[in-house]
Amino acid sequence: MCSETFKVLDNVPMGIFVLQDDLTVMFWNRCIENWTNIPREQIVGTNIGEHYSHLREPRYLSRIKPIFEGGPPTIFSAQLHKHIIPSWGLNKQLRIQHTTVTAMPATEGNGFFALFVIADVSDLTIRIQEYKTLRDQALEEIKMRKEAEMKLKEFNQNLEAIVVQEIEKRRRHEELLIQQSKMAAMGEMIGAIAHQWRTPLTGLGLLFDDIKDAGEYGELDQFYLNRVVEESGQLIGFMSKTIDDFRNFYRTNKEKVRFNAKEAVEETLSLFSAQLKNNNIAVQILCAHNTNDIFCVYGYPNEFKQVILNVVNNSRDAIIERVEKSEFSNGLGQINIEISEQDDRINVSIKDNGGGIKADILNRVFEPYFTTKDAQKGTGIGLYMSKIIIENNMDGKLYAKNIDDGCVFVIELNRCKD
Amino acid sequence: MVLNTFQVDALTELINIGVGRAAGVLNEMLMAHVSLQVPSIRLITRSNIKQELEGLFGKSASIVRMGFRGPFSGIASLIFPPDSAANLIGLLIGDLNMEADMDAIKIGTLTEVGNIVLNGVMGSLANILMKHVEYSIPIYQDSNVHNFITPYDTTEQPIILLARTRFRIETQLIEGDIILVFEVGSFESLISELNSSLDITQ
Ligand SMILES: Nc1ncnc2c1ncn2[C@@H]1O[C@H](COP(=O)(O)OP(=O)(O)O)[C@@H](O)[C@H]1O
Ligand SMILES: [Mg+2]
Numbered sequence: 309m310c311s312e313t314f315k316v317l318d319n320v321p322m323g324i325f326v327l328q329d330d331l332t333v334m335f336w337n338r339c340i341e342n343w344t345n346i347p348r349e350q351i352v353g354t355n356i357g358e359h360y361s362h363l364r365e366p367r368y369l370s371r372i373k374p375i376f377e378g379g380p381p382t383i384f385s386a387q388l389h390k391h392i393i394p395s396w397g398l399n400k401q402l403r404i405q406h407t408t409v410t411a412m413p414a415t416e417g418n419g420f421f422a423l424f425v426i427a428d429v430s431d432l433t434i435r436i437q438e439y440k441t442l443r444d445q446a447l448e449e450i451k452m453r454k455e456a457e458m459k460l461k462e463f464n465q466n467l468e469a470i471v472v473q474e475i476e477k478r479r480r481h482e483e484l485l486i487q488q489s490k491m492a493a494m495g496e497m498i499g500a501i502a503h504q505w506r507t508p509l510t511g512l513g514l515l516f517d518d519i520k521d522a523g524e525y526g527e528l529d530q531f532y533l534n535r536v537v538e539e540s541g542q543l544i545g546f547m548s549k550t551i552d553d554f555r556n557f558y559r560t561n562k563e564k565v566r567f568n569a570k571e572a573v574e575e576t577l578s579l580f581s582a583q584l585k586n587n588n589i590a591v592q593i594l595c596a597h598n599t600n601d602i603f604c605v606y607g608y609p610n611e612f613k614q615v616i617l618n619v620v621n622n623s624r625d626a627i628i629e630r631v632e633k634s635e636f637s638n639g640l641g642q643i644n645i646e647i648s649e650q651d652d653r654i655n656v657s658i659k660d661n662g663g664g665i666k667a668d669i670l671n672r673v674f675e676p677y678f679t680t681k682d683a684q685k686g687t688g689i690g691l692y693m694s695k696i697i698i699e700n701n702m703d704g705k706l707y708a709k710n711i712d713d714g715c716v717f718v719i720e721l722n723r724c725k726d
Numbered sequence: 727m728v729l730n731t732f733q734v735d736a737l738t739e740l741i742n743i744g745v746g747r748a749a750g751v752l753n754e755m756l757m758a759h760v761s762l763q764v765p766s767i768r769l770i771t772r773s774n775i776k777q778e779l780e781g782l783f784g785k786s787a788s789i790v791r792m793g794f795r796g797p798f799s800g801i802a803s804l805i806f807p808p809d810s811a812a813n814l815i816g817l818l819i820g821d822l823n824m825e826a827d828m829d830a831i832k833i834g835t836l837t838e839v840g841n842i843v844l845n846g847v848m849g850s851l852a853n854i855l856m857k858h859v860e861y862s863i864p865i866y867q868d869s870n871v872h873n874f875i876t877p878y879d880t881t882e883q884p885i886i887l888l889a890r891t892r893f894r895i896e897t898q899l900i901e902g903d904i905i906l907v908f909e910v911g912s913f914e915s916l917i918s919e920l921n922s923s924l925d926i927t928q
């Protein structure tokens with residue numbers, strides 16, 4: 309019964325059988341023999357329905373029938389018909405089968421046979437399942453990683469926001485400080501001008517008294533008038549120059565320039581010497597060199613002068629306080645400014661005998677708003693601003709230490725090499 | 727090429743018979759009453775097919791394709807728009823265990839349903855023409871509509887037959903579209919076969 313033409317199908321690792329239009333089995337290959345344990349000799353020539361009765365049901369039959377007329381292939385998928393020829397696999401489970409039925413011309417006469425080709429997709433199904441588990445794990449991992457990334461990103465964004473806020477706070481704070489230090493400087497300037505003007509104002513007052521007297525005694529001649537006009541002119545000129553000097557002093561520099569540190573110290577002192585003298589404070593500039601040229605530095609001269617003024621004013625305040633508490637043993641307040649150069653550095657150290665800074669606050673005097681003075685006298689900004697000017701803007705150093713009877717503030721700057 | 731009303735009617739009739747047969751098979755398999763609407767058919771040119779298909783169901787779809795050769799040759803495809811595919815699968819795996827992988831279920835199920843519908847229609851065409859046609863094994867593909875149409879270089883103005891029908895499974899309130907696409911290499915021969923077998927004179 310079994311035609312030689314089918315024999316080649318014995319070597320195919322799929323379950324294959326061939327039906328005639330009356331459902332008689334024409335061929336049964338080795339593979340399906342193994343699956344079913346039904347030997348070829350036993351099944352060929354019999355009706356497949358005797359072995360697998362479900363194949364007679366309309367849901368199968370109606371789709372097999374057209375094959376015998378040469379109709380298009382029919383597929384029984386593993387999903388909808390798992391076990392078309394039920395058989396147990398090695399792992400004691402029914403094989404999951406995907407079946408394709410195609411028409412093949414009958415060996416003799418006309419009509420068609422139906423060629424059933426059954427693939428065991430159990431392995432495939434299991435592999436798909438395994439793959440799916442792997443894929444799900446991978447997806448889960450990716451999801452977790454994404455979430456972590458998102459969290460990190462969020463965190464970073466928050467952090468950024470916090471940093472931006474903090475910077476903005478700082479900026480406002482600094483602006484406020486600058487504003488306040490300007491106000492303080494203004495007060496300082498008015499105080500200084502008042503002191504600078506006291507002498508010429510007294511001079512002018514005396515001159516006017518003199519004019520009055522001269523008028524009364526009939527001495528008011530042309531010669532006298534000329535002298536008075538000239539003298540008062542000098543005094544008034546001095547006063548207006550004072551204003552200009554202070555204006556210049558408080559004008560901030562926009563760009564770094566070369567300037568002479570020693571001269572800057574001298575100019576500062578000349579502006580404020582009257583004030584110091586009125587407070588009975590002796591100021592001295594000590595310098596071993598006669599030539600000023602070696603004290604050339606690079607930076608902002610007016611800001612540097614303000615630093616000198618801040619430090620000197622602090623010394624003045626300390627001395628005055630000491631006087632008020634009558635703690636002075638040897639009477640006189642003293643500020644010594646020593647300017648020296650060493651290699652490529654310039655040192656300006658400002659010493660006073662104001663009693664020094666208490667050890668427990670020595671490391672706090674450069675903090676903004678740190679002050680030991682009452683509200684009218686101190687803002688706590690002076691040293692903070694000074695440190696910023698010297699260290700941030702001019703690449704130098706500013707520090708304080710206590711000495712006998714007082715303290716010293718040291719400014720270190722880089723020297724310009726011509 | 728323009729079809730006259732008789733030809734359109736004849737083609738519609740043939741496809742309808744095939745679709746009816748497919749519905750019968752599905753009924754048996756699903757144990758539910760599946761009705762398939764009388765399809766509406768159109769001939770369009772290859773250059774229009776992309777727009778046409780995109781208009782019908784967006785960019786991606788599940789497609790089952792089967793090639794055929796004989797007095798007329800070409801490829802018959804059944805396209806399931808995503809929603810319809812999901813509905814059908816939902817119905818079919820209702821009484822299956824859910825253990826298996828969704829993708830495997832989808833491919834297996836749609837291949838078989840596509841096979842049933844395409845066989846119905848192809849069988850009906852071949853039957854009426856009394857000519858033997860050879861078929862390739864149907865294949866499944868999840869595809870972008872752009873990749874769908876295979877380029878034919880032989881014909882200058884190839885024609886595509888597009889038939890659209892709705893299926894409805896009464897008891898389950900499930901319905902959806904399926905679209906049959908015939909890329910026929912020699913469309914004229916199909917029409918002339920049709921003419922002679924139905925004895926329609928133009
Ligand atoms: N030469 C000094 N002698 C003693 N204490 C000083 C001296 N210089 C600064 N200090 C202390 O440092 C504090 C901060 O100084 P500063 O920042 O200039 O603010 P302010 O002068 O407004 O108080 C002063 O209040 C004072 O206690
Ligand atoms: Mg101060």
